[in-house]
Amino acid sequence: MTTLSDPPKPGFRPSQLIYDTRYRSMTIQTVAFILLMAAIFWLVSNTIENLNALGKDFNFGFLGQPAGYDINQRLIEYDSQASHGRAALVGILNTLLVAVLGCVAATIVGVIAGVLRLSKNWIVSRLMSVYVEGFRNVPLLLWIVLIFAVFNESTPQPRDFRGEDPAASMIFGDTVAITNRGTYVPEPLFSNGLGDVDVKPGWIFSDLYFAISIDLAAIVLTIIASILLIRLINQRAHRIQDATGVRPTTWWVNLLVFFVPVGLLLWYLGFHLGYPELQGFNFSGGTHIRNSLMALWLALTLYTGAFIAEIVRGGILAINKGQTEAAFALGLRPSKTMNLVILPQAMRVIIPPLISQYLNLTKNSSLAIAVGYMDVRATLGGITINQTGRELEGMLLLGLFYLILSLLISGGMNIYNNSVKLKER
Amino acid sequence: MSTTDLSYVRTEMLPQQEPPLAEKGVFKWMRENLFSSWINGLLTIASLVVIYVVISTLAPWLLNSVWDANSLTECRDILAEQGLDSHGGACFAVLGDRWHQLVFGYYPSELYWRPALALVIFLAGLAPVLFTGLPRKMLILTALVPFVAFWLLWGGSIWLPVSVALGFVVGFLALKFLTPIVGTLAGTILIFVLPILYWLFVAGPLASGLASAVPIEIQFVESRAFGGFMLSAVIGLSAIVLSLPLGILLALARQSNLPIIKYSSVTFIEVIRGIPLIVWLFTAQLLLNYFLPPGTNFDLTLRVIIMVTFFSSAYIAEVIRGGLAALPKGQYEGADSLGLNYWQSMQLIVLPQALKISIPGIVNTFIGLFKDTTLVVFIGLFDPLGIASAVRATTDWNGVYWELFIFIGLMFFIACFSMGRYSLFLEKKLQREHR
Numbered sequence: 001m002t003t004l005s006d007p008p009k010p011g012f013r014p015s016q017l018i019y020d021t022r023y024r025s026m027t028i029q030t031v032a033f034i035l036l037m038a039a040i041f042w043l044v045s046n047t048i049e050n051l052n053a054l055g056k057d058f059n060f061g062f063l064g065q066p067a068g069y070d071i072n073q074r075l076i077e078y079d080s081q082a083s084h085g086r087a088a089l090v091g092i093l094n095t096l097l098v099a100v101l102g103c104v105a106a107t108i109v110g111v112i113a114g115v116l117r118l119s120k121n122w123i124v125s126r127l128m129s130v131y132v133e134g135f136r137n138v139p140l141l142l143w144i145v146l147i148f149a150v151f152n153e154s155t156p157q158p159r160d161f162r163g164e165d166p167a168a169s170m171i172f173g174d175t176v177a178i179t180n181r182g183t184y185v186p187e188p189l190f191s192n193g194l195g196d197v198d199v200k201p202g203w204i205f206s207d208l209y210f211a212i213s214i215d216l217a218a219i220v221l222t223i224i225a226s227i228l229l230i231r232l233i234n235q236r237a238h239r240i241q242d243a244t245g246v247r248p249t250t251w252w253v254n255l256l257v258f259f260v261p262v263g264l265l266l267w268y269l270g271f272h273l274g275y276p277e278l279q280g281f282n283f284s285g286g287t288h289i290r291n292s293l294m295a296l297w298l299a300l301t302l303y304t305g306a307f308i309a310e311i312v313r314g315g316i317l318a319i320n321k322g323q324t325e326a327a328f329a330l331g332l333r334p335s336k337t338m339n340l341v342i343l344p345q346a347m348r349v350i351i352p353p354l355i356s357q358y359l360n361l362t363k364n365s366s367l368a369i370a371v372g373y374m375d376v377r378a379t380l381g382g383i384t385i386n387q388t389g390r391e392l393e394g395m396l397l398l399g400l401f402y403l404i405l406s407l408l409i410s411g412g413m414n415i416y417n418n419s420v421k422l423k424e425r
Numbered sequence: 426m427s428t429t430d431l432s433y434v435r436t437e438m439l440p441q442q443e444p445p446l447a448e449k450g451v452f453k454w455m456r457e458n459l460f461s462s463w464i465n466g467l468l469t470i471a472s473l474v475v476i477y478v479v480i481s482t483l484a485p486w487l488l489n490s491v492w493d494a495n496s497l498t499e500c501r502d503i504l505a506e507q508g509l510d511s512h513g514g515a516c517f518a519v520l521g522d523r524w525h526q527l528v529f530g531y532y533p534s535e536l537y538w539r540p541a542l543a544l545v546i547f548l549a550g551l552a553p554v555l556f557t558g559l560p561r562k563m564l565i566l567t568a569l570v571p572f573v574a575f576w577l578l579w580g581g582s583i584w585l586p587v588s589v590a591l592g593f594v595v596g597f598l599a600l601k602f603l604t605p606i607v608g609t610l611a612g613t614i615l616i617f618v619l620p621i622l623y624w625l626f627v628a629g630p631l632a633s634g635l636a637s638a639v640p641i642e643i644q645f646v647e648s649r650a651f652g653g654f655m656l657s658a659v660i661g662l663s664a665i666v667l668s669l670p671l672g673i674l675l676a677l678a679r680q681s682n683l684p685i686i687k688y689s690s691v692t693f694i695e696v697i698r699g700i701p702l703i704v705w706l707f708t709a710q711l712l713l714n715y716f717l718p719p720g721t722n723f724d725l726t727l728r729v730i731i732m733v734t735f736f737s738s739a740y741i742a743e744v745i746r747g748g749l750a751a752l753p754k755g756q757y758e759g760a761d762s763l764g765l766n767y768w769q770s771m772q773l774i775v776l777p778q779a780l781k782i783s784i785p786g787i788v789n790t791f792i793g794l795f796k797d798t799t800l801v802v803f804i805g806l807f808d809p810l811g812i813a814s815a816v817r818a819t820t821d822w823n824g825v826y827w828e829l830f831i832f833i834g835l836m837f838f839i840a841c842f843s844m845g846r847y848s849l850f851l852e853k854k855l856q857r858e859h860r
Binding site: 019025029032033036043049050051053116119120121122123127133134136137139140141142145146149153363364366369370377381385391395402403405406407 | 457458461465468469472473475683684689696698699700708712715716792796797802803810827837842845
């Protein structure tokens, strides 16, 4: 006779919290959560206590008070009577300006340098190696300060351009003047301009108002419309090629569609360039780009360009040599091989690190502090904090701005990346 | 078949002729490497023009440089004697006059041997980590290096670093003796909790007690005195040493399948990476006191080291996450099927492979970190660029720009370039797949 013992009851014992893998993860997470909350509570209560001790409160009212300082380089209307919020907005736009300019220029420099570094030309590839290694291995801050010093110390003063036999002369056919007070470039002018339209979405933020030039908007819209039309023409050419095997010639139609509408619009608006001219001891007319922006832009471009060059080189090298050989075996010419076979594959390797370089450039633009360029760190995170004593709120807003900008860039680029990446099972 | 006389056929070989001029030696090399097509020819000529312009501008300036003078005016007088204008030659005399500031900042000059010795000890401690040929026992000495270096740099009583180091001994003893008794999970918790309790409650009294009982101390040097490349090295190297383990932990947390741990790690990494270092440095300077209990006030250099460590650990975590993700899933499953627990499988199977893949990224992060130490100039610390401004602010050397920039740039270049080369060397050495 056998005695059957019951299997142990599936009741819950406290030791299972530690020894049973089903519950252990819950235990660990609960402990981690409690610790995390305790840490956050500790930080917040410390902050409240410290604020009370200093007699400060936590509010963002300072954004509405008049700023009282000037910003010399700005994209939108601003004067010292405007509010701190408006100053922050000017700073944000300045940050975006240098970031966009830098990203565009760095991409161009980087792609050229990366391709040239792979060139079979011995001297060119060595020269590009020197450029890439030189910029990659020296701090960006040093390059910014160095280039700023070059602009300030080694460029001629405006008065050197005067007289019969001037010590300095303008470049590019007397259109661009590089001086120690800044660079003067021609500005676009419209003699029959349509004027500006004031945009004031006051319901978002009372300091958010700016003027949009109708001329500029019209030009941009025309170009977008032309590009859409060109895409339609190319799709039609594709269809005809698929159906008949013969592709209609489209290049001259495309050129016409692209240039004629914009040309007509520019002619209608009376487009002409306003050249900088020497008047007295300084230049007038044209657009004045201060040395701080030029130095920051140039340094960011060259520095990030060196990194992008390595990314481009790596991307091209990552493509199997068999791809090139197969393309040649199909009878494609070298240019077609590059455009149709190598580049589309290399782009997949290049895009993700390129995104992080754009992010780096945007964040590095905060080094504007070294040259006194008024970006958002200098307005909101600098003078405003010093004047109002609101370092907690100011730094919080500043951090949020950079965080949102970074997330937006990486988010947008990830969408693009997903659209080009290899579709696997 | 008639036998025809073929006597016109040559019976002996002709002597070999020289290849044509265009197919040998320098000409062949130039034709293939410099002028293979007209576009290459243009590029070559453009490059030569660039090189000529750079050399013709810089060479006279460098060749006529003055190495021995006490001030810029004296330097320019020497140049004028040679018939050159004030920008006709470089004035590297500033380096001879102020090298000690550029290297050591305001560290007391009679104590320069201490940072120098600390650097030597650090490099000696680094050797067994970098070159696997050396005996493994030396790694124990490496573990002591941070404490010795700390004591040499800041000075003061020897018992402070000793009692801090004892905390790690406490953790090690817990691992060795307590874990077998209380089990893995409780042991893991104790490994972290016991040293923290020790540091919070025992280390301070122990250090002061020992210091009063057996006073062994060297002259204390304040952090304010640190400057120049020494400051860059102290911030950079401590952040490198501290951020690697932190980065590994963050990466493991981000890959974890426990949601709360995973999302705290994701938030930490993304917030740190989304905001520029300079904003974090200002946070360390302006805001850190808000977050700590009232009355806490600790050293700015230490705050900067903590901030820079957090910053670079977030980047390293992302690099290592890439390495972890690149491992085939079979490696994780293989480790599980062997019955290894989480830490064993990470330590023995996953991390060695993942870290190997991430080496280039890690070294690149370190290079970036070292370059970023120059940003501390904005919160009032004297990094090499800050020292350069300070030198320029004196009446003796007012107006010296390029010489200082060249020197600082060259020093950074040497440090960063050699780090990059070491990473290439390591990559080649650890390459196991033959392609």
